[in-house]
Amino acid sequence: MSKILKKFITFYHKLGSYPWFYKFSGIAIPYVAFISLIPLFIGLGWGIFYSPTDYKQGDVYRIIYMHVPAASVSQSIYYTMTIAAIVSMIWRMKMAGIFIKSMAPIGASFTFLALISGSIWGQPTWGTWWIWDARLTSTLVLFIFYIAIISLYSSFSEKKSADQAVSILTLVGAVNLPIIKKSVDWWNTLHQPSSIKLTESSTISLEMLYPLLLSIIGFYLIVLLSGLMAMRAEIAKREINKEWFKSL
Amino acid sequence: MNNISKRVFMKELVSYKKRSSTYLSPIVFFLITLSLYPLALSNDPNDLALLAPGITWICVLLSTLLSIQNIFNEDYEDGSLDIFFSLRSTTLSLVLIKILVNWIFSSLPIIILSSTVVFLLFLPPESLTILLISLLLGTPVISLFGALAGALSLGKSSILGPAIVLPLSLPVLILGTASVSSFLNGEDPTFYFLLLLAIFIFLLPLICYACIGALRLHYE
Amino acid sequence: MIYDFNDYNFHVWFVFFLTLFLIGLNLIIPKFKLKKLKTLQEIDKD
Numbered sequence: 371m372s373k374i375l376k377k378f379i380t381f382y383h384k385l386g387s388y389p390w391f392y393k394f395s396g397i398a399i400p401y402v403a404f405i406s407l408i409p410l411f412i413g414l415g416w417g418i419f420y421s422p423t424d425y426k427q428g429d430v431y432r433i434i435y436m437h438v439p440a441a442s443v444s445q446s447i448y449y450t451m452t453i454a455a456i457v458s459m460i461w462r463m464k465m466a467g468i469f470i471k472s473m474a475p476i477g478a479s480f481t482f483l484a485l486i487s488g489s490i491w492g493q494p495t496w497g498t499w500w501i502w503d504a505r506l507t508s509t510l511v512l513f514i515f516y517i518a519i520i521s522l523y524s525s526f527s528e529k530k531s532a533d534q535a536v537s538i539l540t541l542v543g544a545v546n547l548p549i550i551k552k553s554v555d556w557w558n559t560l561h562q563p564s565s566i567k568l569t570e571s572s573t574i575s576l577e578m579l580y581p582l583l584l585s586i587i588g589f590y591l592i593v594l595l596s597g598l599m600a601m602r603a604e605i606a607k608r609e610i611n612k613e614w615f616k617s618l
Numbered sequence: 619m620n621n622i623s624k625r626v627f628m629k630e631l632v633s634y635k636k637r638s639s640t641y642l643s644p645i646v647f648f649l650i651t652l653s654l655y656p657l658a659l660s661n662d663p664n665d666l667a668l669l670a671p672g673i674t675w676i677c678v679l680l681s682t683l684l685s686i687q688n689i690f691n692e693d694y695e696d697g698s699l700d701i702f703f704s705l706r707s708t709t710l711s712l713v714l715i716k717i718l719v720n721w722i723f724s725s726l727p728i729i730i731l732s733s734t735v736v737f738l739l740f741l742p743p744e745s746l747t748i749l750l751i752s753l754l755l756g757t758p759v760i761s762l763f764g765a766l767a768g769a770l771s772l773g774k775s776s777i778l779g780p781a782i783v784l785p786l787s788l789p790v791l792i793l794g795t796a797s798v799s800s801f802l803n804g805e806d807p808t809f810y811f812l813l814l815l816a817i818f819i820f821l822l823p824l825i826c827y828a829c830i831g832a833l834r835l836h837y838e
Numbered sequence: 839m840i841y842d843f844n845d846y847n848f849h850v851w852f853v854f855f856l857t858l859f860l861i862g863l864n865l866i867i868p869k870f871k872l873k874k875l876k877t878l879q880e881i882d883k884d
Contacts, residue, residue, distance in 0.1 A: 410861075418854060432850045436857045459831075472868075479860045487853045494849060514785040521781060525774040531835040535770050538828050539782065542766060545824060546786050549817060553789035557796065596864035603868040606875045616879065 386463050388605050389614045395602045402595045410588030417581035424578075433491040435582060439589035441484040441509065447477035447593065448512060451519075452544040455537035465601075467533025468608075470540060471523055472600035476593060478516035485509055504558040508551045515543045529608060623711040630719040633692065640688045641723040644681040648728050651677045652738055663740040670739035671749060671798035674732050675791055678725075678753060679760060679784070685724035686764035686779050687771075689716055690833065694772050703837055713829045717765045725757040748801045752794040755814040759790045762818075762825040769832035789817060 384390045417435030424431035451470050458466035488506065489499045500506065519536055526532030609615045634640055655673045656666060666673075693699045693716075702712050732753060735741045741749065760783065767782035797810035 414854070414857075418850065429847045430849050432847075433853045436853050440857070476864050479864055483857060483860050486856060490849050490853055511785050511788060514781070518778070518781040518785065521778055522770060525771065525778055534835050535832060538766075538831050539770060542786070542825070542828055545821075546789075549789045550785075553792045557792040592861055592864075596861075596868065599865060599868035599872075603871040603875070606872055610875055610879060616883070 386465050388464075388609055388612075391465060392602060392605050392609075392615075392618075395598045399595065399598055399602070402591065402598060406588060406591030406595045408588075409584045410592055413581050413583075413585030413588045417578075417585060421578050421581050422575070427495055430491065430494045433487050434578075435585045437484060437487040437491055438582060439586040440480045440487060442586060443589045443593055444477055444481035444484050444509070444512060446590070447473050447480065448515070448540075448544070448547070451477070451540050455540040455544070458533060458537040459541065464530075464533070467529075467537065468601050468604050469597075470519070470536050471533070472604050473597055474516055474519045474523070474536075476596050476600065478513065478520060480589075480593070481509060481513040481516055485513060502558075504551075504554045507554045507558075508547075511550055511554075512547070515547075519543075622705075622708055623715055626708075626712060627715050627719065630715060634719060634723045637688075637692075640685060641727060644684045644724050645727050645731060647684055648677050648681040648731060649734075651680060652735065656739065667740045667742060670735050670741035671745075671795045671802075673739060674735050674741075674749060675753075675756075675794050678728055678732060678757065679787060679791060681728055682724055682757065682760050682764060683780050683783060685720060686768045686783065688724075689720045689765050689768040690772055691768070694836065699833065700837060703834065709830050709833075710826060713765070713826050713833075717761055717826075717829075720765070721758055721761040725753075725761060729753045729757065742802065745798055745801050748807050749798050751811060752797045752807075752814065755811055755818065756790040756794040759814070759818050759821060760787050762821055763787055765829050766825050766832065769829045772833070772836050790814065793817075 384394075414435055418432050421432070423429055451473050454466040454469040454473075457463050458470070485506075488509075492501070493499050519539055522539055523532050523536050526535060606615065652673065655669070655677075659665065659669065690699065693702075702708055729750060733746055733750065735749070736743050736746055763783045763786045764779070767779040770782065771778040793810045793814050797807040797814075800810065801807045
């Protein structure tokens with residue numbers, strides 16, 4: 371047991387080192403690219419071309435294969451950023467700051483995709499591009515948080531204090547997001563704007579579920595891939611004048 | 619310790635009193651925006667009475683945004699924050715006092731002024747106390763977020779402040795307007811007041827320490 | 839029931855290409871950045 375723990379601790383220490391991570395990600399990226407593209411293409415291809423047409427919505431429902439993974443990924447990225455923010459605040463691990471910096475634009479782009487795909491899906495099915503529903507509103511707030519984090523980062527010239535500032539904002543946002551979600555839920559029950567119900571409990575058929583699961587897996591792996599690449603680029607940017615980078 | 623915080627409090631009061639624009643501009647802004655709504659929406663008393671709680675809350679939220687840069691900026695520029703950070707024990711009380719004085723000067727006048735919505739926006743007079751209580755409970759939370767945003771964006775672009783404060787203060791806006799409209803619907807608004815109070819108590823220590831952390835970044 | 843290519847569904851295809859575009863953007867931007875930094879470093883060496 372202690373052996374595994376020891377291995378984990380050495381892995382954690384290695385993770386904090388720029389040269390190690392740079393080399394490791396260089397090796398890992400082609401493999402991750404290979405494994406991530408397979409479920410993504412199979413999932414999307416299966417979903418768009420071969421899965422059965424929904425009897426109620428017709429072919430438009432196929433947006434689900436992009437919308438649901440994007441929405442799921444956009445929230446998970448914020449959770450991982452929160453963990454990184456805690457690590458960065460307590461242990462001052464530089465890699466955690468790099469992680470937040472690289473993941474924020476990725477999270478913003480997938481939240482944007484979730485919002486846009488949701489509204490494009492809503493137009494033919496509910497007859498409106500946007501309704502002030504609880505879930506849509508909290509996704510919009512999440513998007514604004516990502517934008518605030520990105521703009522806060524870019525307002526600092528010193529990388530180290532930028533990392534700390536962004537960690538503080540990420541943590542405060544993470545504490546507030548549940549409150550916002552809950553209050554938006556209350557607000558939504560207070561002013562029920564229309565008879566449209568978003569959260570209909572529908573049983574999804576297996577032929578639709580399998581490609582959906584595949585494309586969710588594909589999205590997560592793509593996030594992993596783009597995160598690794600963005601962190602690698604960020605390390606290179608910060609360490610361009612260091613000896614180890616020059617000697618590569 | 620207590621003596622220092624008292625002196626800081628007095629010094630803050632004096633410095634706010636000297637710079638009259640810091641507390642006058644939110645007031646002017648509040649009155650102007652409040653008078654724009656009837657012009658843009660409608661002058662029908664029934665319509666306005668329905669919208670009055672929401673309009674008031676939005677105006678309060680926007681006018682407090684004007685003052686968030688003032689909380690730490692002057693002390694940052696003249697270097698007195700530097701001195702306070704060398705006396706490590708006083709930072710927490712300093713941050714608390716600064717938030718409190720900022721609230722007294724930027725939010726309290728607006729809360730008092732917002733009783734004019736009875737005439738301006740035809741808010742039913744019996745719900746005025748509910749509106750004022752919701753503002754009294756909600757604006758401290760907005761001041762906390764404003765202090766955090768001010769501390770994070772010291773000497774930086776001013777769009778950052780609203781980008782941080784506005785999404786964070788969504789719950790306050792929702793609960794504040796909900797308390798008034800629930801009262802107008804004949805329900806008991808105590809539920810919302812308790813929630814606003816709970817949010818404030820929960821966030822007070824958290825945001826204060828986040829503020830200290832954010833201020834310290836500028837001296838590393 | 840297989841999707842009919844002739845049944846042109848604007849909504850699905852728009853979202854599909856937007857997805858591909860955003861995923862591609864997330865992959866291409868860091869790659870491009872790294873390439874630029876590497877060439878900078880090569881110039882520095884010479």
